[in-house]
Amino acid sequence: MKPATLREAKxxxxxxxxxxxxxRTEVRQEELVFTYGAGDEAVxxxxxxxxFHCLDCDEAYMGEEAEILRHEAVCKYxxxxxxxxxxxxxxxxxxxxxxxxxxxxxxxxxxxxxENGNQIQNVSADRLLQFLADERxxxxxxxxxxxxxxxPTFRTEISDRTSQEAAEFSLRPVANQKLAA
Ligand SMILES: [Zn+2]
Numbered sequence: 467m468k469p470a471t472l473r474e475a476k477x478x479x480x481x482x483x484x485x486x487x488x489x490r491t492e493v494r495q496e497e498l499v500f501t502y503g504a505g506d507e508a509v510x511x512x513x514x515x516x517x518f519h520c521l522d523c524d525e526a527y528m529g530e531e532a533e534i535l536r537h538e539a540v541c542k543y544x545x546x547x548x549x550x551x552x553x554x555x556x557x558x559x560x561x562x563x564x565x566x567x568x569x570x571x572x573x574x575x576x577x578x579x580x581e582n583g584n585q586i587q588n589v590s591a592d593r594l595l596q597f598l599a600d601e602r603x604x605x606x607x608x609x610x611x612x613x614x615x616x617x618p619t620f621r622t623e624i625s626d627r628t629s630q631e632a633a634e635f636s637l638r639p640v641a642n643q644k645l646a647a
Contacts (some may be wrong), residue, residue, distance in 0.1 A: 489522025502540055513539040537583040546592045549583045555599045569607050
């Protein structure tokens with residue numbers, strides 16, 4: 467097989483265009499080793515990611531998918547839900563991020579950051595998310611005040627009679643009270 471044919475065959479497997487020269491690339495699955503954490507808590511994590519190799523300029527680079535896989539590797543190392551898993555919990559109930567924020571009590575900005583992989587949720591948030599993955603817990607959260615319903619607005623009207631009763635009210639020793647039958 468001539469090299470030119472081989473190059474063409476590889477190109478057929480990938481529609482990716484080189485970010486540097488616009489040339490043809492091929493994708494190879496390669497092990498990426500990266501350090502997570504610092505000092506004594508630093509660990510080396512390994513993950514298999516797609517790496518684009520340009521057949522024209524010899525550049526090699528990783529795309530967005532590699533970033534996602536890298537982020538997932540950190541989540542798994544920490545024992546936390548991945549962005550895709552969090553999104554799946556929310557979508558299981560057919561909720562938008564705003565609606566899910568109402569039921570869970572999380573800020574919608576936090577939910578966006580977790581789902582985008584811009585931030586990893588802390589342990590308590592992760593546990594609450596895992597509880598909400600159970601439909602019974604989700605339904606219970608929905609029933610709680612402040613969930614999935616408009617914020618209450620209180621309008622207070624105090625009648626003259628209520629004001630009068632309030633003015634006359636005083637605490638008395640229990641012994642002096644008569645129990646209602
Ligand atoms: Zn190139």
